[in-house]
Amino acid sequence: MNLCIRRIPLLQVIRNASNITAIYKKKEFFDFCGAWKEKFSEVLVQPDNVPKETWENMRRYVMDSEFKPLIVDTFVLQMCINEKYPQAGISYYKFLESNNYKPSVSTLSTYLKLYGMRDDPLTKGEKEHVLSICKNISNTYTSLNSELANVLVRCLCQVGEWQEAVKIIENYKENHLHIRDAVSNLISYFYENGKEDLGRKYLVASLKTSLGPSKFAYDSYLKHCLKEKDKFNERIENLFILWNKYGLKPVQRVVLEISNACNQSGWSVVPTTISRSTCAVCKQLLARNDLNDEEYERLRQVTLKKLISEGMYYVTDPKEIQHYVRYIDQRKPYDVIVDGLNIFYSNRGIVALVDSIKYYKRWGKKILVIGRYHLKKMIMRLDIRDMADYFYVHDWSKDDVFLLYAAFSSGKDTVVISKDLMRQHKFAMKDPELDALFKKWQASHQYTTVTLKGSGTQLDDQIQVNAMVQKKNDCWHVPYVDYDMSVNKTRIGNNEWFCFKMPRDKK
Numbered sequence: 091m092n093l094c095i096r097r098i099p100l101l102q103v104i105r106n107a108s109n110i111t112a113i114y115k116k117k118e119f120f121d122f123c124g125a126w127k128e129k130f131s132e133v134l135v136q137p138d139n140v141p142k143e144t145w146e147n148m149r150r151y152v153m154d155s156e157f158k159p160l161i162v163d164t165f166v167l168q169m170c171i172n173e174k175y176p177q178a179g180i181s182y183y184k185f186l187e188s189n190n191y192k193p194s195v196s197t198l199s200t201y202l203k204l205y206g207m208r209d210d211p212l213t214k215g216e217k218e219h220v221l222s223i224c225k226n227i228s229n230t231y232t233s234l235n236s237e238l239a240n241v242l243v244r245c246l247c248q249v250g251e252w253q254e255a256v257k258i259i260e261n262y263k264e265n266h267l268h269i270r271d272a273v274s275n276l277i278s279y280f281y282e283n284g285k286e287d288l289g290r291k292y293l294v295a296s297l298k299t300s301l302g303p304s305k306f307a308y309d310s311y312l313k314h315c316l317k318e319k320d321k322f323n324e325r326i327e328n329l330f331i332l333w334n335k336y337g338l339k340p341v342q343r344v345v346l347e348i349s350n351a352c353n354q355s356g357w358s359v360v361p362t363t364i365s366r367s368t369c370a371v372c373k374q375l376l377a378r379n380d381l382n383d384e385e386y387e388r389l390r391q392v393t394l395k396k397l398i399s400e401g402m403y404y405v406t407d408p409k410e411i412q413h414y415v416r417y418i419d420q421r422k423p424y425d426v427i428v429d430g431l432n433i434f435y436s437n438r439g440i441v442a443l444v445d446s447i448k449y450y451k452r453w454g455k456k457i458l459v460i461g462r463y464h465l466k467k468m469i470m471r472l473d474i475r476d477m478a479d480y481f482y483v484h485d486w487s488k489d490d491v492f493l494l495y496a497a498f499s500s501g502k503d504t505v506v507i508s509k510d511l512m513r514q515h516k517f518a519m520k521d522p523e524l525d526a527l528f529k530k531w532q533a534s535h536q537y538t539t540v541t542l543k544g545s546g547t548q549l550d551d552q553i554q555v556n557a558m559v560q561k562k563n564d565c566w567h568v569p570y571v572d573y574d575m576s577v578n579k580t581r582i583g584n585n586e587w588f589c590f591k592m593p594r595d596k597k
């Protein structure tokens with residue numbers, strides 16, 4: 091039997107991997123796996139000392155299947171992973187090895203994953219074997235795709251070669267989001283092996299990406315918190331402080347684990363509802379402004395600079411912008427900036443806009459409404475025409491550029507009334523810390539309207555547009571999301587919160 095398979099370029103490996111992923115979703119594949127498991131059940135459960143012919147049969151069985159995998163051995167090993175037979179996969183690979191087989195990098199990578207599935211610790215010989223494969227791969231390829239990087243870092247942590255794992259992560263020039271598992275494995279390794287400073291370094295690096303680390307990294311962090319009782323509260327708070335700093339909302343299952351540990355350590359943690367910014371459990375009003383003067387100033391400077399130098403000219407007519415900037419600079423500061431069109435297109439149309447303006451006028455606020463020209467005629471016929479300044483922009487202009495310029499030119503207490511989440515303004519916030527400051531600013535300066543049953547539209551300056559992990563006295567309030575991919579969701583349901591009350595003696 092000829093086991094030699096030509097070396098294939100890395101791109102093809104990736105294509106093959108996606109090909110496999112597509113196949114795995116098919117019903118036919120599940121049926122095939124069922125038949126494969128039945129046919130080779132003995133070998134899969136007892137994979138030691140299996141005759142060569144049996145493995146050859148298995149290989150041929152897969153090759154002759156309707157799937158005709160590009161790299162048959164990667165396919166076999168991946169099936170062992172899917173069906174949770176790591177030792178069978180390892181034995182299969184040993185059979186290939188004893189037949190002078192030259193594995194492709196995708197087969198090697200899949201083979202390494204099998205070691206990561208093992209519950210029992212690796213023997214000294216196995217560790218050396220795994221390490222030599224990892225080194226071989228990293229020496230052969232100058233750049234690794236994310237899948238390989240994830241596998242290698244996991245294995246290197248497993249065999250205790252964290253310096254090599256760090257090298258891979260530090261060399262990875264692409265977006266760290268793609269090597270989320272690798273970074274998470276490194277975080278886990280450091281916290282589980284008493285390397286707190288390094289653990290924190292990569293925890294922070296991971297929190298700077300939009301998803302943050304995987305759950306298993308949080309699990310290791312929690313174990314680290316529980317190791318020393320007298321440091322538990324401080325360590326939990328450190329994590330909350332980081333969530334707040336980087337504007338990250340954790341997933342529910344992470345918060346549940348942490349809440350269980352906290353409840354066993356003297357905290358009182360319960361799910362809560364936040365209504366009109368007040369926690370139903372501790373009855374405290376959540377902080378309305380998380381930005382200190384220094385943070386606000388930093389955000390203001392960057393936002394104005396970016397908006398004027400880049401954003402405004404990208405999205406609008408420069409003449410219109412110059413006119414607008416002069417207009418604002420002569421009339422600022424405003425207390426309230428209303429996104430006229432956005433509110434107009436809310437449930438109750440012009441009534442919502444009128445209510446909003448009247449609401450703030452009653453409080454003596456100086457109001458700017460930014461609208462488009464087609465609103466002008468309508469507004470000129472209403473009694474609100476003298477209650478605010480109105481600036482009309484062309485239909486093709488991007489309103490939120492105007493909103494932000496007016497808000498940040500006016501000052502720290504100025505609020506914006508808009509439902510727009512201003513996602514496109516993330517361009518100004520490529521720095522994760524600035525991005526978090528922008529989210530905090532939204533949380534405390536941007537409000538929306540609500541429609542009340544029977545009583546029309548009411549401007550509700552208690553509805554926050556963004557939700558942040560935050561502390562009020564001895565209580566941390568933690569909003570959560572359901573699953574990883576929704577961490578960037580800005581609007582959180584009123585009941586998607588936990589109230590973490592700290593023990594009395596550790597405020």
Ligand SMILES: [Zn+2]
Nearest residue numbers: 369372565589
């Ligand atoms: Zn509370």
